[in-house]
Amino acid sequence: MEPTQLWAFVAFSLVGSFTPGPNTTIATTTGANFGFRATVPHILGVPVGFSAMLALVSLGVAGILLSLPGAASAIKWIGIAYLLYLGWLLTRGPRPAPDGSPKAPGVRPLTFLQSALFQLANPKAWMLTVASAGTYMSGQGIASRVALLCAVFAAACMVSLVTWAWVGAALRAWLRAGRRLRWFNAAMGASLAATAVWMAVTT
Numbered sequence: 001m002e003p004t005q006l007w008a009f010v011a012f013s014l015v016g017s018f019t020p021g022p023n024t025t026i027a028t029t030t031g032a033n034f035g036f037r038a039t040v041p042h043i044l045g046v047p048v049g050f051s052a053m054l055a056l057v058s059l060g061v062a063g064i065l066l067s068l069p070g071a072a073s074a075i076k077w078i079g080i081a082y083l084l085y086l087g088w089l090l091t092r093g094p095r096p097a098p099d100g101s102p103k104a105p106g107v108r109p110l111t112f113l114q115s116a117l118f119q120l121a122n123p124k125a126w127m128l129t130v131a132s133a134g135t136y137m138s139g140q141g142i143a144s145r146v147a148l149l150c151a152v153f154a155a156a157c158m159v160s161l162v163t164w165a166w167v168g169a170a171l172r173a174w175l176r177a178g179r180r181l182r183w184f185n186a187a188m189g190a191s192l193a194a195t196a197v198w199m200a201v202t203t
Contacts, residue, residue, distance in 0.1 A: 017160035031168025039165035045115025047154035079121035083196035091189030
């Protein structure tokens with residue numbers, strides 16, 4: 001890959017990773033409710049899941065899957081349903097306990113595996129992988145090109161999620177006062193629900 005093309009992809013991956021989306025929303029909300037350490041499985045799981053998707057799309061495997069009757073529609077509606085479910089979970093909690101720690105039955109940070117698999121239901125992840133494969137994967141040495149671009153995007157994802165999780169963790173003490181945490185969680189949940197609605201009406 002030419003250096004100019006590589007730097008263009010680095011810029012694309014950083015912009016794509018830092019702009020708000022389901023992954024950044026989850027990282028910020030987890031940091032705000034549970035602290036930075038609780039976001040580490042998400043920070044590690046997203047790059048793995050996204051890189052696997054990017055490799056599959058680039059090598060044409062995802063295209064074979066999506067060509068199956070009903071497969072694309074099934075992925076779309078599973079993603080919509082899961083985003084709505086996550087939005088509902090965020091909206092209902094956690095609530096601060098008397099000792100200041102967030103507690104709510106059924107509300108927990110995503111695990112490494114959940115975060116990795118969540119990329120299959122993440123509409124932004126699909127758009128970024130398709131755009132990356134269509135723009136940057138042409139040329140010789142496809143295997144090395146795929147490995148390089150997956151590594152670049154994985155690094156960009158981690159830098160972005162660390163930043164957003166840190167922002168959420170930095171707000172944690174301030175959000176404990178009054179109903180701030182409740183309103184914050186409601187806003188984050190509503191943003192995921194809005195993403196699901198947008199996905200339903202535009203794709």
